[in-house]
Amino acid sequence: MPQTDTIDITPGWLERAGRPWFPVTGEIHYARLPRGRWAEVLGHARAGGLTSVATYVFWQAHEPTPGTFRWDGNLDLRGFVELAGRHDLEVVVRLGPWAHGEARYGGFPDWLVGRDLALRTDDPDYLALVRRFYGATIEQLAGLTHADGGPVVGAQIENELYDQPQHLATLRSIAEDAGLHLPLWTATGWGGAQVPENLLPVYSAYADGFWAEADEEWPVWSQVHFRYSAVRDDLGVGADLREALDGVAAGEARSDRDVPFVTCELGGGMHVAYHRRPLVAPGDVAALALAKIGSGSVWQGYYLYAGGTQRTGPHGTEQESQATGYPNDVPTRTYDFHAPVGEHQQVRAHHHLLRRQHLWLAADGAALAAMPATVGGGSEDPDELRWAVRSDGRRGYLFLTTYQPSREPLPPQPGVQLTVDLDDGPVTVPTRPVDLPAGVSVVWPLRYPLADGVVLRSATAQLVTRLDDAGAAGSVVVLAATPGVPVELVLDGDVEVSGPVRTHAADGATVVTLGVPPGPGTAVDLPGVRVLVLDDATADRLYRLDVGGRERLVLSDAPVYAVDGELVVHSESSRVTVSMLPGVPLDTLALAADDAGAATVEPTAGPGEPWSTWTLHLPQAGTHELAVEPHPVAPAPPAPTRGGPMDRLSAPTDFSGAARVHVQVPPEVLAGVDRTLFRLDWTGDVGRAVVAGEVISDHFWYGRAWDVDLTPWREAVARDGLTLELLPWRRTTGVWVDASVRDVPDGITVTSAQVVRVARAVLRVAAVSWPGR
DSSP: OOTTOOEEEOSSOEEETTEEEOOEEEEEOGGGSOGGGHHHHHHHHHHTTOSEEEEEOOHHHHOSBTTBOOOOGGGOHHHHHHHHHHTTOEEEEEEESSOOTTBGGGGOOHHHHTSSOOTTTTOHHHHHHHHHHHHHHHHHTTTOBGGGTSSEEEEEESSSOOSOHHHHHHHHHHHHHTTOOOSEEEEEOTTTOOOOTTSEEEEEEOSOOTTSOTTOSSOHHHHGGGSOOSOOOOSSTTHHHIIIIIOOOOOOOOOOTTSOOBEEEEESSOOOOSSEEOOOOHHHHHHHHHHHHHTTOSBEEEEEEEOEEOOEETTEEOBOOGGGTOSOOOOSSEEOTTOSBOTTOOBOHHHHHHHHHHHHHHHHHHHHHTSOEEEEEOOSOTTSOEEEEEEOSSOEEEEEEOOOOTTSOOOOEEEEEEEEEETTEEEEEEEEEEEEOTTOEEEEEEEEEEETTEEEEEESSEEEEEESOOGGGOSEEEEEOOTTSOOEEEEESSOOOBSSEEEEEETTEEEEEESSOOSTTOEEEETTEEEEEEOHHHHHTEEEEEETTEEEEEEESSOEEEETTEEEEEESSSEEEEEEESOOOGGGEEEEETTTTTOEEEEOOOSOTTOEEEEEEOTTOEEEEOOOOSSOOOSSOOOOOEETTTTEEOOOOOOTTSEEEEEOOOHHHHSSSSEEEEEEEEESSEEEEEETTEEEEEEEOSSSOEEEEOGGGHHHHHHHOEEEEEOOBOGGGOOEEOHHHHOOOSBOEEEEEEEEEEEEEEEEEOSOOOTTO
16 A cells, blocks of 8 residues: 555544545454355445454364464465455454454364363463464465555454453464564453553444343443443443353443544444344344444444355364353354354345445445534433434534334334534424434434535435446436425525425425435435435345446446456346446346356346346246145254353254255255355254254254355255254243244244255446436
């Protein structure tokens, strides 16, 4: 990077090259993903609006025996960092040495735990081993740091260490002595942690947690995250480990108002433990993330952003368990976390919901980062309107929410209208009160500059993105409507407006309302700018990607990302519609797919100007139904047991009495596509998928379908089939699942079994623009 690309920390925000900077980071564990899938996952992450990825360096994976390090295969940290850079993603390396991440002994190797050392302290013998591990890790990053023009911009020291500030400072010194010099050094600050001054405290927020007790319907420490608040701390995350491993309770919540509000673990979903299995909805993830922005966050960081698979090592599977002193048993293989991108690269609804927020941050995050937050309203009282403002005095954003998870939903708010005082006078939004429906979170712009001399005083629609080089369309600003809220745009002064709108003058402004429903073709033309007002569903399909040598807005029915100017599509459907703005002529398109002879692309009707639209036909994609016994019987399921330091329910390990279901998969169903997923819609307790005598996946049932990637096992599955070992649901066991799925009969019920064929296609666009665009 050039020397002008400096990164600094101010008391209120981060700065880059002298300007406020609003990064977005998502956790992706390279060591828990097949190396061949790294590019796909990183592509989706970048398309989802991430600017960087964070990743644990698990000591147990890299030094399985003392003094012998492994960096091969999917342990190639250097290769992962380099690939992230090629996807225009920066990297925050979570160095440990203790990581957790639901790993055995928190990521410590067994040989280390077996020694008589004061771990996670300044014990000289322990630090000597840390120096060796850090030295080997940092050697892999040589030439890849920000100062060298590389993607590594930051490092996190340790994880959830709350009472050893001197040790944290020592660890940073060890890393720097080993040659790692970075602009950003962080440490987790939740739980009242004592963080030294040379580390930036970073925070977490989860909609629910598997680490709560089985009798907690919704933990109190999660509820606060759906309200705007000046308190950054979370006393629930890691509290069970602290109590179990150290025998102490969390400290007092801290706000750290003298440093920027930075997050590193906003729940991108939630893992499950045997005793407690949260069902976090996509809307929960998006509403929590937006509430943190409304509360003042200047760096959004998600855990996890992409799921993975627990590793196996010299001592077997490497997951957290009661057998190694933890309070929880988690699945031995799956670490899906119901993340935005799943364990097997399934792209989920919250990937799209979060992308809308990230597109906004890419468009206006530099301004937003320098806007302090003011919490205006919103207590525990569900009837009180929850609102906040971020403003620099000249302009800002108004945040409103009526969203809480389904177990304690909030009511609608009738007659909403607020007045925000800015430097040049008050702004009342909307001009007439509106009813805010239940279950929505909105952020409305105040005095947003649309173009030279054109200021959006207020709007009841959310800013998504802008494209200032949109060909014949000129500058395009994209807004998204909220279902149930009429769209009103208020423009300072007397402004010429055209399009399907109604206008009137009021209070020195031009008030614009829509005469047609929002949608991809709903355009409001103003001097120097076109405003597209999308409906909610269309906004979820919107991307901003570099395709064919220029930035374009892309609407797609299937998940897409861009690499080297090409559009990569992964689809479970045989028909995908793609629109682009600026558009391109059909004769500049080329389609490559898994079955190139059958895949085609053709122009089709779409939103119309200024979009161009095509349909991709991918006949190799789709689903294949399999015949499976609907009510298999487990002849001798094991009795429930408890264990661990908190006497919680233990996951069964004896599957000798499980129902054994053999699934035969036709060989032709497994071939000819990029990925084949076995998808089981079922109810029960615990399931394992076995191929050629090896457990390749397991699942604690909690209300969602179970996906198993058969791609690496195609030959064995085609030859021998797949065996499911299933244990029955028994309500009296006391396992907590969400109330929405709790009322299921005891036993095992298989609703459907499918092979989902996921096709990959690449749409190449010549780097030419459509004449006149």
